Amino acid sequence: MFELSSTLLFVAFGLYMAATIFFAVSITGKKFKNRRGLEANKSGLFGYISAVAGLISALAYFVARWLAVGYAPVSNMFEYTTALGIAMSLAFVIIYPIYKNNYLGLFTMPVVMLIIAYASMFPVEAQPLIPALQSNWLFIHVITTAIGQGILAIGFAAGVLYLVRMIDFTKASKKVKGIEFIMFTLLATVAYVMIGIGFGAADYTATFEYVNEFGETAEIDYVLPPIVGPNEGELVSEQGFNPVISMPEFIRSDDVNTVLWSVLGGLLLYGGLRFGFRKPVAGALQPLVRNVNPQTVDEISYRAIAIGFPVFTLGGLIFAMIWAQIAWTRFWGWDPKEVWALITFLFYAAYLHLRLSRGWHGEKSAWLCVIGFALIMFNLIFVNLIIAGLHSYA
Amino acid sequence: MNKETCECGHKNPYGTYLCESCGKPLKEDGRLANMRYEGVARRSQTYSRSVIDKIWNFFSSVKVGIWIIVLILLTSSIGTLFPQEMYIPPGEDPALYYAQEYGILGQLYYDLGFHNLYSSWWYMLLIAALGISLVIASLDRFVPLYRALKKQRVTRHAAFMKKQRVYGEGISSNADLEGVKDKLKSKRYKVREENGNLLAEKGRFARWGPYVNHIGLIIFLIGGMLRFFPGMYLDDYVWIREGETEVISGTDGEYFVENNEFLVELYDEQDEDIFQEALMREDAPVVSNYQTNASLYKRSEGGSIGSETELEHIKDHDIRVNEPLTFEGISLYQVDYKINELSNFTFTLESETVEEEQLEEVVFNVDLNDPQMHYDFDNGYQVEIIEYFPNFYVSDDGEPMTMNRVPDNPRIIFEVFPPDTDPETETGEISMIGVQVNEALNEGHEHRISMQDVELVDVTGLTVRRDHTLPIIIVGGSIFMVGLIQGSYWHHRRIWIQQKDGRLLVAGHANKNWHALKNDIAFISEGTNLPEVHDQLDEEEKIEEDKSKMNEGGSR
């Protein structure tokens, strides 16, 4: 069952990739006409069918893993991040029929793939549930939150689409820098995944002896070759080599090393594309989306937020409070994760109020959608992994 | 205040933008009408004389509301930079802790009071401002919106129609208005007719969504505030040893809980094949369950005062994380435990001079939580406890002391009287006994106290919680959620169809989700020859875009 679930997720990933390709063809290949001169480009439909098939396969992964491990698979970083990717594809499958916008597919599907690929960089094996998580509220709270965030993420995809469509790339400006930074971030994530898979396949590990922050000798395992090494690090494994630069003792040197690899990989990918296109990367995408109606995309991003906000509120705040009352004796405790969920909530509330006035439609609104998604990812990655709190399960 | 008289003769309150009767714009203001609150005057736009007016206007502004939300958002994030005081390790002095752990920034964090940010007065002030703003902004808009939506006229001025975002016109004789009406009704629009003019409306109640959710939010905030009143909120803590019964605080000594057994269960690496890999990777065993098998008792009413309290058994419950024991609004939660606390020592006497048979009888038990102070034996031996320190330490002045009543480091000072000594007049053999400790405190000992047995007990730590604000919080949260759904998943749509001088004007307005409105109009136009409508905003934007393109072309 457990193996099956992994296979199903893999199949889903492939189907999302197929959907991306179909949507790309549906946009670039408009010139196909059949013999009677009618539009014969069904790629959009195929793209949607692939997305639905991908979703079904992903849901099957979810159910299979649930059966295998005995609890809803949303309990650690791999499981939750995967669920978020699936939720985003679910939101897309629901929203696409309303607007039938293939551009949205082209911008959503790659993000779904990227989230799932990123998830798989975390340990994927089944982990036993600690007592605090043994509750039906685990899946009620987490799945609702994931779906809410998945819908909000569609707002992000539409927002990026809007920006790529509308920004003037002929002159250098802050906006161009901003959208290029988004592109770079996405590419750095791609690089992170590729580097992780590459060295994982090569079975790379290097072990160092180093002096930790308490002045004691300890060992640390690197899964990527060390650009930066630990404090007074000394290679003790056969594989690997000694790093050039050492980090001070209070920094997690292996994390810094991973971030450095991702940034360098991202710069390489970004630089390659930038050099190949001879213009900003997002600017190179612009001709693809010339036919997008900005008004429609603006409305899609707003609708996604308006639909996702209540779901997120219900899952991320209300269900969260109910569970906290049962498990932690109080419904609210100003734990960092709780505070960041509140911040996300307040941010989108501010967004909805700003939308009440006309001046905040269009481009400004699109930037806000991007920031909102950044907050969600921040809460997922940074707050979980860096800021310690009750939620640090992963 | 002056009334604004429209050309249709209707007198509108000062500040009105669209005539309440015919809809004609009373002021020239852009190509499209601003339909927010149907162009009705709000109090905040009308008065600004007195201080109260000024305050009212300040808080009713959405701009101000957004600023308050953003300020709360930003300050909240600062509070997560370093842990709040309640999350630093117990026993640490915050004045030192932050500087030690986080250096200069930590010191600053502490000095600025960010270690208790969420209960600081200025954070409270921001929350209060949010509440006030919610109340005033909602009141400011509720009344005019209610009036406007209640009193809608079917017949509208041509200028009103032309200024709607979705608009179209054509020759009226072609159109099949009966067909239009049927189609509107099939889409569940409410249709009203007046002199051949139509107003079709759907989802009006969605307009009240924001007001309902704001009310819910206010109730929620009030509920949160009530917590600061005494008696609304009880948060206590109780340690119970296995086999013991403790009174539950906050119940006036009426309820008692007994710890029958406490257990910690672990995942077994051997059993759990699917979790094996993860378990092997962990350094420490992974806990699968913390559980207190508890019994709840109530003091029975019948017992006369002064007689021994009789406890009536109410129920048994296995308290686990996620499964508190709840009764009459009070919940007991599994939050902590202590495995193997010392509970009982058994001692004997040893001697090199006295015969063993003489001492066989001298065996005594000391209950560390409630020690018996005097032990008499048939063969004449007597043992006395002079002093007992459950949790021993030596104070700065060199005095032996106990930290508390928990026997974590027990020390007992015994005085042993052999048969031939008189406890009244003579001094016995005094020694201090503890775990791995056996010190003679005076000279000439013939006996040595020997620890034979140690009994251990598990202790459970339960949180006792009662929160009278919960019902209010629940009501507020539910209303908020209902309002949020009401305003988000339903949309107010209107379609006006007017006949004027042989022309047919069609206009539509949606408070959001224009896409659905346009679909609806497309649906009713099919086969009824209704004039085609355009999104005038699209056109506006196209003109803008073309303009900017032309400018670019020109400058090249």
Ligand code: HEM
């Ligand atoms: C965290 C607090 C708040 C939340 C969660 C909240 C929530 C909402 C929501 C969901 C809407 C509907 C928006 C839409 O349908 O697009 C709304 C509308 C509105 N809110 Fe708030 N709100 C909050 C605070 C405030 C404050 C402080 C003000 C004060 C100015 C305010 C004034 C308004 C107004 C004027 C509307 C529009 C009402 C209408 O369309 O008739 N809100 N609010």
